[in-house]
Amino acid sequence: MVKYIEIKSPAKINIGLDIVSKxxxxxxxxxxxxxxxxxxYDIIKIERSHEFSFTSSKKELNDDNNLIVKAKNLLEKKFSRKLPVNIHLEKNIPVGAGLGGGSSNAASVLLALNDMFNLGMKKDILIRxxxxxxxDVPFFIKAKPAIGKSRGEILIEVKLNITKPFLIVNPGIHISTxxxxANIQPKESKIDFKAINENDLNNISLFNKLFKNDFEEYVFKxxxxxxxIKKIMTDNGALFSLMSGSGSTVYGIFKDIGTAxxxxxxxPSKYLSMVLEGDF
Structure with missing residues (x-):
């Protein structure tokens, strides 16, 4: 019997984000x-217990609205059984930042409880x-580079490996999705991401032609x-820069770690900023 699971719950960025229609x-x-x-990544520690409890390194996340608690409750409802565990979240991914932290946490809990309690869910059920x-939660079931369509749950895995370093900057502004x-005008995409061939998809010099984020217009205004943040990155050598999700995180891809x-x-030091090495 599995008594303890510790799982890394990774962040994501959006490379291109077109809002097509309501x-x-x-x-x-x-x-x-x-x-x-x-x-x-966040770290989630799950331990079998006699009753359920949830704690987080960020006190403000300790409530029943947290997606971790909702994921546990959903499985209890689906399987008509209690899943008594202690869950502790070590939060590193900024909240409400367009990096998918909450969605990733939810997927991690689905995966971990599936293993811990032998629920037997295959990937298609987990995604549903x-x-x-x-x-955004379905993406994190596999957490591999993928085109997302429909609400984001129709996923087509792609061979994309960015070997250049990323600079991630979050100014601490919380933007509600x-x-x-509510402030976006949907429009048809000019480029079908599925039609981009593998060579072009892995050619960062083409990213500025291929990808935009439709949320930027409203959020930047x-x-x-x-x-x-984006202007500073592009003025200082970013090969490509974009806001992730609905913000407020902006990332840049740079030629080398020194430049990034x-x-x-x-x-400003009050911003959360980090350089990630790339080549995952």
């Missing part, structure tokens, strides 16, 4: 490429349950500080 169910159809950041928790969607580190030091 659906009858209130959600939006989109097109994006999800790219995992394995070097930036993941979608009940949120549009609901707010971002409303929060100029976020627009400034130099640019990182130009941002």
């Amino acid at each position: 659906r009858a169910d209130g959600y939006h159809n989109l097109q994006t490429i999800f790219y995992p950041l394995y070097e930036l 349950y993941a979608l009940e928790l949120g549009s 609901k707010e971002a969607f 409303t929060y100029p500080e976020i627009s400034d 580190e130099k640019v990182r030091k130009s941002f």
Whole structure:
């Protein structure tokens, strides 16, 4: 019997994010490429217990609205049984930052509880349950580079390996996804990501032609500080820079770690900033 599981719950960025249309169910159809950041992750520790408890290194996350608790509750409902565990979250991914931290945590809990309690869920069932928790959650069941369509749950894995370093900068501005969607005008994509061949997809010099983030227009206008982050990156040698998700994190891809580190030091110390080596 598995009594303890410790799992790394990675972040993601969006390489391109097109909001294509609003659906009858209130959600939006989109097109994006999800790219995992394995070097930036939360740690989730799960231990069998007599009753359920959840704690986090960030006290404000300790409530029943946390996707970790919702994931556990969903499985209890689906399997009509209690899953008594202590779950502790060590939070490193910034909250509400467009990096998918909460979604990743939910997927990690689905995977871990499936193993711990021998629930026997195959990947297709896990993905279906993941979608009940949120549009980004299905991606994290496998956490491999993938085109996301529909709400983001239709996933087509792609061979994409970015070997250059990333600079990740988050100014600590919390942007509600609901707010971002409410202020966007959906439009058809000019480029079908599925039609991009593997060579072009791995050619960073083409990224500026191929990819944009439709949320940037509203977010940059409303929060100029976020627009400034992207400008500083592009003015200082970023090969490509984009806001991730609905913000407020902006990332840049640089030719080498030295350049990325130099640019990182130009941002205020109150910002969360890090250089990730790439080549995952």
